[in-house]
Amino acid sequence: MAWKTLDDMDFAGKRALVRVDINVPVEAGRVTDTTRIDRVVPTVKDILAKGGRVLLLAHFGRPKGKVVPEMSLKVTVPALAAALGQPVVFSDDGTADGAVVLMENTRFHPGEEKNDPDFAAALAKLGDIYVNDAFSAAHRAHASTEAIARLLPACAGRLMAEELGALEKALAHPVHPVVAVVGGAKVSTKLDLLGNLLSKVDAIVIGGGMANTFLAAQGKPVGKSLCEHDLAATAREIMERAQAQGCELVLPVDVVVAREFKAGAECETVAADACPEDAMILDAGSQSVAEVAERFNAAKTLVWNGPLGAFEIPPFNAATDAAALHAAELTVEGKLLSVAGGGDTVAALNSSGAAAKFSYVSTAGGAFLEWLEGKTLPGVAALEG
Numbered sequence: 001m002a003w004k005t006l007d008d009m010d011f012a013g014k015r016a017l018v019r020v021d022i023n024v025p026v027e028a029g030r031v032t033d034t035t036r037i038d039r040v041v042p043t044v045k046d047i048l049a050k051g052g053r054v055l056l057l058a059h060f061g062r063p064k065g066k067v068v069p070e071m072s073l074k075v076t077v078p079a080l081a082a083a084l085g086q087p088v089v090f091s092d093d094g095t096a097d098g099a100v101v102l103m104e105n106t107r108f109h110p111g112e113e114k115n116d117p118d119f120a121a122a123l124a125k126l127g128d129i130y131v132n133d134a135f136s137a138a139h140r141a142h143a144s145t146e147a148i149a150r151l152l153p154a155c156a157g158r159l160m161a162e163e164l165g166a167l168e169k170a171l172a173h174p175v176h177p178v179v180a181v182v183g184g185a186k187v188s189t190k191l192d193l194l195g196n197l198l199s200k201v202d203a204i205v206i207g208g209g210m211a212n213t214f215l216a217a218q219g220k221p222v223g224k225s226l227c228e229h230d231l232a233a234t235a236r237e238i239m240e241r242a243q244a245q246g247c248e249l250v251l252p253v254d255v256v257v258a259r260e261f262k263a264g265a266e267c268e269t270v271a272a273d274a275c276p277e278d279a280m281i282l283d284a285g286s287q288s289v290a291e292v293a294e295r296f297n298a299a300k301t302l303v304w305n306g307p308l309g310a311f312e313i314p315p316f317n318a319a320t321d322a323a324a325l326h327a328a329e330l331t332v333e334g335k336l337l338s339v340a341g342g343g344d345t346v347a348a349l350n351s352s353g354a355a356a357k358f359s360y361v362s363t364a365g366g367a368f369l370e371w372l373e374g375k376t377l378p379g380v381a382a383l384e385g
Contacts, residue, residue: 003161006050006157006158014127019148020133021133021135026075031076036363037079037080043131057144058134061107071105072104084100086100114143120144120150123144127152128153134160135364136368139370141378146378154382167371177301180205181304184209187214197247198241201303204249211251212281215251215272218251225281225282255281256316257275258280259279282309289323292326302327302339304324304327307344308320311344320348328354331358339360
């Protein structure tokens with residue numbers, strides 16, 4: 001790995017500027033989900049144990065370079081203090097004293113999102129070492145994620161290092177066979193991802209609304225399903241490229257169809273080429289799940305981004321749940337390295353109960369996707385020097 005970690009730095013008597021992602025949901029002045037806060041605890045505690053002090057840098061919402069009182073990070077202080085088990089001092093400008101200080105929303109400054117060198121220099125003066133522990137913001141070239149890393153000795157925090165290590169194992173240096181699950185509503189949002197994966201993995205399971213576009217491109221009826229008919233030629237081109245590169249595209253062989261999209265809707269399973277004109281495809285069928293399970297059984301590495309069906313509404317979560325639980329079982333048995341990420345994916349794996357058994361589940365959305373697409377993440381590149 002080309003980046004340094006906390007173990008490579010001497011924090012004794014020094015102040016570490018730690019970029020974290022605590023962009024958490026808040027209701028009535030209280031944090032309602034502390035997942036992101038909990039995940040920064042190991043890095044902060046490690047620095048404190050090594051004799052350092054911590055200044056946390058973070059964004060909250062999209063204030064667009066202006067001070068928006070309801071987007072103040074002050075609201076997160078009680079949850080941070082509870083997670084760390086010690087006081088957290090809040091400071092508008094980061095100059096307050098304390099073992100752990102939280103600075104106000106970096107995006108209140110117009111220079112943050114412009115990656116302004118002057119703002120980065122002002123931040124750098126507040127500390128001695130820069131630690132980036134916000135992989136989920138690493139795809140943004142902002143002053144607190146990119147420019148500042150070039151002004152101070154810099155390293156990855158525990159969460160960032162864990163994330164990068166998992167992704168390296170899954171895609172940069174994977175053990176083959178590698179299977180990818182790529183789902184979601186639209187092919188158009190995953191073109192770069194599919195293009196990058198074709199040459200890196202042995203099989204791609206296509207799920208969700210995306211699968212309908214591929215089925216339609218093969219001349220199969222999709223009724224009233226969500227489908228990008230205008231991308232039929234693109235889908236056929238992807239299928240041809242996959243064949244040329246020896247990458248198997250796994251499409252549904254049977255599908256679950258319904259006349260309406262609502263919880264508990266009356267539905268039936270039909271062959272993938274037999275969707276009625278007045279119905280829509282909302283999930284993969286049990287035979288398709290069995291075929292996906294077979295690919296998982298033969299694989300050593302699994303990369304997952306996107307659900308297999310409209311998982312938010314039962315019973316159309318069945319295929320995603322069954323496939324996820326099978327992957328989880330293989331992971332627990334030590335037969336599969338499984339890495340998943342993306343907002344919908346995390347929600348789907350959590351609701352199925354499989355998330356805790358995957359090798360790694362990334363909470364990053366855009367950054368995870370851009371990494372899978374083969375793009376350079378500015379926040380990571382800056383750590384590499």
